Each structure stands twice: as structure tokens, then as C-alpha cells.
Amino acid sequence: MTDPLPTWRDGATKDAVVRYVEQTCTEGAFGFVPVAERVAVFDNDGTLWCEKPMPIQLDFFLRRLVAMAEADADLRERQPWKAAYERDYGWLAKVMDDHYAGDDTNLPVVAGGLLAAFAGISVDEFEQESAAFLRDTRHPTLGRGYLACAYAPMVELLGHLRAHGFATFIASGGGRDFMRPVSDEVYGIPREGVIGSAVTLAYAPDDRGGTIIRQPAADYLDDGPEKPVHIWNRAGRRPVLAAGNSNGDIEMLDFTQHADKPTLRLLVLHDDAEREFAYVSGAERALDRAATSGWTVVSMKDDWATVF
């Protein structure tokens, strides 16, 4: 038999993944899942591609805030433009750490800035900008372009799942329309498979088919308890397989339960400072839950033969 997951090291984790996929496809076996119900959902940042030293989309937004502050001196005194302009990443990192610890005091300040950054442009223009950024920008420390920051073992797993009849979705806290222009190329997931946070959109008619314009307001933040809701909204099903890496994925992993069939819940552990990063900040509760709820922890250091 050929190894279905050559970028995964042999061991209990790989066994659990390979066996789970096998049993979902074995008619008559305990754990068989009809094709239509083979729904797998994946968080993106920290699960499918790297999120340190900052989420890739945050880099995209910060560069836009810097450009806005360079054009308008008044903005340099206002957060989050001030932090972006001064490269005060500590201030921004603290907002995100506070968020994952449950303190959202400064999140609206950041969110307001990020929402303003691309308000009033069409979804097509936004995609052109995000696609160009993702294609042309290098990761600050890993020595590779952002599009090459996807984890090879997870990309391989996505392909393995689709080859076995699974529908694969990205259930990300990051922006849906940020990921869509590259999701097929990077993950083999077409545009309609990307679930993620979204801004409010409005249709502006004209005589050439109209355009859809980004409004300066969030439609929803696809994180925590919103993840099951938006998985339902899009896929109309409860998943049988879910993969995450942070506290924001707990509800999605919890939702991935069925009374009548086994499920696979994966939690990616960032414990590989040499090849990627080592951190548990923002994942403490999720790791506790993995231990008590039987989720499968994926050690980047031990379980992956290669990271990229």
C-alpha cells in the first residue's frame, strides 16, 4: 500500500487520521459515513497556514493603515493607525492576546480601523488587492512567500479527504473575501468552500451588472460560537471532521459530534520553534479540552515530517 500521507510521520496521530478516513469509506463498518455527510471543516490561521509573528491578513491590513497614515497626518495620532504607522506591534499583539483571553476592550478600536481600511471599494477590487499582496509578499522571518506558508501536511490531508469523498471547508476567523482568491491554488478549496468573517456588503446597481461594495461594518466575526452557526449557514450540515488550533475553535470542535457516528477532532499544537514557531498562547483552553474530550493533538514537531 502506498502511504496516503507521506508528509506525516508514522505514529499514533497519523494512524488515527488514516484509520478515521478509512472507516468513513467502509460500507457496513462502524463509522461508515455516507458521502453527502462527509463534511470536514478547517480553521485557517495557525491550522492551515502560519499565524506568527502576526496573522497574514493583519499584515495586509496594517500596510493599508500605514499607507493611510502616510497620506493623512491626523490619522497618525489615532489608533490603530498610530500603532501601524509606528510599527508598535506590541500594542496590536496585546489586543489579540487580550481577545483570546476574553478581554475585548480594545478590539473595537482595531476592528473599526480595519473595517475603515477597505470600506467603499468593490469586492472585486478588494480581491485584486488581497491576491496581489498574498502573491508578492514574503513572510517576515520564515524566508518564504506568504503563499508558501501553508502547512504541507494539512494540504495533503485536505487532498486525501477530498479523494475520499469529503467536502472540505475553511471555517476561519479570518476574512472570507481575503482568502477566496487563493484558496483553490493553495488548498484545492474552491471559492464557495471558504467560510470566514465578512463585512456587510451592499449591491450598487449600474447598467453593466452593478457591483458589490464593502461597507464599514462587520457582518459577523466567524470565531468561537459563531463558527458552528456559519458552518451551518453554508454547508447545512454538522461536520464529522474538524481541525483547529486555538480557543476560538473550541465550539467548532464541540459541534463536530454525532450521536450515531464517530468524528475526528484535530488540534494543531505549535511546538516546533525550529521549523515554525512554538507557542500555546491563545490555545490554553483548547489544549485542556483536547485532553478531557478526546481530541487528537497534532504535534508539528513530532507528527509532521515536513512543515512546508
Place this chain on the structure above:
Amino acid sequence: MTDPLPTWRDGATKDAVVRYVEQTCTEGAFGFVPVAERVAVFDNDGTLWCEKPMPIQLDFFLRRLVAMAEADADLRERQPWKAAYERDYGWLAKVMDDHYAGDDTNLPVVAGGLLAAFAGISVDEFEQESAAFLRDTRHPTLGRGYLACAYAPMVELLGHLRAHGFATFIASGGGRDFMRPVSDEVYGIPREGVIGSAVTLAYAPDDRGGTIIRQPAADYLDDGPEKPVHIWNRAGRRPVLAAGNSNGDIEMLDFTQHADKPTLRLLVLHDDAEREFAYVSGAERALDRAATSGWTVVSMKDDWATVF
């Protein structure tokens, strides 16, 4: 050559449909569309299945309102329970006619009642109720069950499109979660292909995977200018083919335009009092637009060999 659409009568309309699909699949031809971009969107009520004497989902909601009014005498004095309890369909029809004519004075009263009717139950319970209703209820005048009220020529067209690489979506003003349990059986469209109006949902965790609960508030009404937005949210693409039948479909049909390729826009005309119903109420502006914008009007009477 076998006739790809035997339930359509030969003529200009059928020719336009058959030729459009052919050219999207002919590499090198003007009008070739890569498979990934073959997105077709269909309104549901009045386009894929009948909507008279009232939309099928309205019948479902009214029966619930009647049951609530039977259990609670106070509700019998309040709209819309009063109209439902007294079978005052004239009052309700006027609200819908007013809506399509641009007057939404009483729409919030109806919407509030409909939202209250199924608030607090899980999406799974709601689906069980809607599926049971659709399977067990007969159309009031057509002498057939509701599930048999889909238009055979449109079901055939959906299959013809999928056989030619099109992704088919339902972009309905009706409720997404109402249609989902039967969409595959009736239209061959899986759950994730159903776009429609939605109520706000909330995730309620428990130790068995939690449930998603319907809240007494609309998330969005997928009608008029909201249709392009929710097609974009779901499919991430501008369609190349759209079919509708009423003023609420105008923006969806408008949105189905591309600078670099031809599109097909269909408007179903209800002109067959003998086999279905004959009406233009709520479609006046759409019919005007069809004449001026080159949309293809589908006459149920002339273009369809059979309706059901």
C-alpha cells in the same frame, strides 16, 4: 441527437437555452465559460415551483399561527394570528402585493409573527417540521402534493446544466432552512446549494455537540438587492445564468452580466391558467425590464410541453 429538454416545446426560447449551454461548453467558441465559472442561480417560488394561491412556505407558517391561536385566545385578536385563524387570506395577500409594489407598511407585522412562530427551536427540529409538512401536504387546488409542485421543465433544465458542469444554486426569497431538507430530492441541489432568507441563529453548547437555535429575528431577507449580495457570499462568483419570475429577481438578473462573456437571463411568465395559474402581479417591472434588457421570457403556456 437526443433532445436535451424534452419537456420544453421547440421554439425560440428552447433554442436560446440549448444554444447557450452548448456555447459555454465549446472551447474556443465565443461564449465559452470555464467550468469553475459556470454558476447558475434560480429563484424558487414561482420559478422552480408554484407560488399560488400562496407561497408554499406561507401555508406552512399560517398553519403554525393557527395552531398557536388555537392554543392561546389572546393571539386571535393580534395580526398576523388573527388573519391566519380567521383564514383571512385577503389581508395576507394584500401585504404581499403591497410589498412587491414597494409598500412595506404591514410587512413587519407579518414578519414578526412568522419569526415568532418558530423561534427558540433548533434548526434540526425546524427541518423535521418543514420536511414533514412538505411531504404530507397537498396543494389546495392543483390536486397534487407540494413536493410534486416543482416545474418539470425547470427540474430538467437544472439537470441539463449540471450535466454540463454548471453549479446550480437556489437564490430564493423563501427560507433557506425550509427548502434544504427537500432540495436534493426535488431539484438535485444539495443543501449547500440553497441560498435563501435566514433567521438569526445562535449556538447553544451542551456536552453532546450543542444545538443551533432559531432566534426571533431575521438575519436577512434574500430579495431584491440582497440577492446579488447573498449569491456572492455563498458562491463567491457572479453568475452567468439566472432565472426568476418577479420584481424581487430584477437585481439578481441584472447582476448576471459579464463584460467578457454572454449570459442567459430567464424570466418565467405565468400565463397558463389551465395548467397552473395566470398572473403578472408582482412581476410588472421585471417584464418591462425583460423587454428592454434582452432577458428571455419563458412562457409556461407556449414553451413548456408539460408543467409538472
